Amino acid sequence: MTTLNNGVEANITQTQPLWLLAEITYRCPLHCAFCYNPTDYADHTKNELNTDEWIKVLRDARKMGALQLGISGGEPLLRDDIEDIVTEANQLGYYSNLITSGVGLTEKRIDAFKAGGLDHIQLSMHDITEEISNFVTDTKTFKLKQKVAAMIKDRGYPMVLNVVIHRYNIGHIKEILEMAEKLGADYVELANTQYYGWSLINRNQLMPTKEQIDEAEKITNEFREYIGNKMKIFFVVPDYYAERPKKCMNGWGEVFMIVTANGDVLPCHSARVLPNIDFPNVKNYQLNEIWYDSSAFNKYRGDDWMKEPCRSCSEKENDLGGCRCQAYLLSGDAEGADPICTKSPHRHLIDQALEDSKNEILQAQPIIFRTDKNSKELIQGEHKERLKDFKAMP
Amino acid sequence: MTQKIELTDIYKIAPHHRFQWEEAQNCYVILFPEGMIKLNPSAGEILNLVDGKNSVENVVTLLKEKFKDAGDIEKDIISMFEFALNKAWISKE
Numbered sequence: 001m002t003t004l005n006n007g008v009e010a011n012i013t014q015t016q017p018l019w020l021l022a023e024i025t026y027r028c029p030l031h032c033a034f035c036y037n038p039t040d041y042a043d044h045t046k047n048e049l050n051t052d053e054w055i056k057v058l059r060d061a062r063k064m065g066a067l068q069l070g071i072s073g074g075e076p077l078l079r080d081d082i083e084d085i086v087t088e089a090n091q092l093g094y095y096s097n098l099i100t101s102g103v104g105l106t107e108k109r110i111d112a113f114k115a116g117g118l119d120h121i122q123l124s125m126h127d128i129t130e131e132i133s134n135f136v137t138d139t140k141t142f143k144l145k146q147k148v149a150a151m152i153k154d155r156g157y158p159m160v161l162n163v164v165i166h167r168y169n170i171g172h173i174k175e176i177l178e179m180a181e182k183l184g185a186d187y188v189e190l191a192n193t194q195y196y197g198w199s200l201i202n203r204n205q206l207m208p209t210k211e212q213i214d215e216a217e218k219i220t221n222e223f224r225e226y227i228g229n230k231m232k233i234f235f236v237v238p239d240y241y242a243e244r245p246k247k248c249m250n251g252w253g254e255v256f257m258i259v260t261a262n263g264d265v266l267p268c269h270s271a272r273v274l275p276n277i278d279f280p281n282v283k284n285y286q287l288n289e290i291w292y293d294s295s296a297f298n299k300y301r302g303d304d305w306m307k308e309p310c311r312s313c314s315e316k317e318n319d320l321g322g323c324r325c326q327a328y329l330l331s332g333d334a335e336g337a338d339p340i341c342t343k344s345p346h347r348h349l350i351d352q353a354l355e356d357s358k359n360e361i362l363q364a365q366p367i368i369f370r371t372d373k374n375s376k377e378l379i380q381g382e383h384k385e386r387l388k389d390f391k392a393m394p
Numbered sequence: 395m396t397q398k399i400e401l402t403d404i405y406k407i408a409p410h411h412r413f414q415w416e417e418a419q420n421c422y423v424i425l426f427p428e429g430m431i432k433l434n435p436s437a438g439e440i441l442n443l444v445d446g447k448n449s450v451e452n453v454v455t456l457l458k459e460k461f462k463d464a465g466d467i468e469k470d471i472i473s474m475f476e477f478a479l480n481k482a483w484i485s486k487e
């Protein structure tokens with residue numbers, strides 16, 4: 001549930017929240033090891049916005065030009081008002097997308113979504129083997145996902161499969177693509193794990209080697225050649241093996257706006273880890289004030305905030321210095337270059353992580369799954385040894 | 395992989411794609427899973443006529459009438475069709 005920027009026009013001159021992501025609840029029946037939700041999500045599961053508050057958010061964002069709506073979580077289907085929300089979204093002219101694990105998608109609900117005008121459903125899949133799928137999600141959901149995929153297809157929805165790639169499934173890329181073909185997928189996102197939130201704590205256990213990534217990319221390209229236009233495949237290359245960072249979210253406060261379960265508004269999923277920023281809440285401010293005028297949204301807009309090596313870098317337009325959260329989590333400096341960049345004085349942290357990914361002793365440590373219990377323990381300061389390399393709790 | 399456009403072909407906006415006018419951006423857009431494209435004015439005018447009824451020839455005629463001073467726009471229109479077809483924004487009726 002990571003890549004959103006395929007196909008966004010590159011040269012946007014004036015900021016506009018074209019993409020609205022509603023992280024509608026942090027509650028989730030799954031416990032994925034790579035979940036990008038904040039590790040302290042247990043603190044944010046209270047005070048969820050109610051239906052009317054969400055509808056106001058949709059209306060206000062639409063007035064500001066928002067077009068693509070993602071309804072995600074957690075597992076959005078844990079709320080019983082998704083029907084009302086998609087109906088409203090359709091009336092407002094959004095292209096709406098339900099991002100789900102499939103748990104809770106019944107015939108009755110999918111029919112109501114269809115009637116309400118939901119445009120597509122993005123289903124997360126994990127592997128071809130029941131064992132691994134159930135293992136990384138820490139639940140028995142493999143068979144259910146297969147059933148849900150058939151239901152999505154049956155209702156005439158474009159089928160978008162999102163598969164987060166990590167050490168446990170990277171060896172099965174070909175089989176995963178074949179499974180997608182069999183299910184009739186129209187789009188497949190092979191999203192290599194990005195290391196934020198839970199995936200960062202579990203980085204040593206999840207990160208594949210460079211050779212595995214290269215092999216996976218090669219197989220993907222061959223499969224693309226074979227399948228042609230029938231199934232679009234996105235292979236999202238992981239940051240860590242690159243020399244330059246990505247232009248995170250297409251630029252801070254440029255085109256993406258995330259409204260979280262309790263109404264906080266963020267420019268990217270993990271922005272809450274950053275120090276000295278108060279993210280405004282829709283209960284206290286108008287959405288357009290938040291987007292245009294709040295200090296949070298202006299803090300890293302454009303490039304005025306940069307320092308060296310980014311400030312005088314000839315490539316700064318390409319990546320805007322990369323991801324602020326990654327810079328802060330790994331180096332402790334939120335204004336520094338993203339440590340992915342080989343010009344960053346902190347690049348050695350990435351190289352160390354790549355080394356660590358080959359270390360069998362580190363790999364053998366248990367995965368900390370995304371559960372309420374683990375979240376509460378992390379909030380209370382347990383698991384220190386797993387967090388010592390990170391400057392803020394990921 | 396350029397497919398050939400015939401004047402008699404009839405196209406529609408491809409399934410799972412939505413084409414609409416956007417007041418806030420003052421342009422036509424195409425929306426599809428995970429993506430959106432803002433169209434420039436001429437692309438927007440062309441796709442606005444791609445409705446599953448008009449043949450390519452009709453689209454040319456209609457636009458020639460609408461933009462009398464534009465000169466010979468047939469070639470540009472055809473190449474826009476080619477482009478849109480390759481991007482899978484449109485499909486044959």
Ligand code: SF4
Nearest residue numbers: 028030032035074101
């Ligand atoms: S990644 Fe897994 S645990 Fe996290 S929200 Fe999605 S389904 Fe739930």
Ligand code: SF4
Nearest residue numbers: 310313316321337341
């Ligand atoms: S130095 Fe900064 S701006 Fe230049 S490429 Fe690296 S991250 Fe991007």
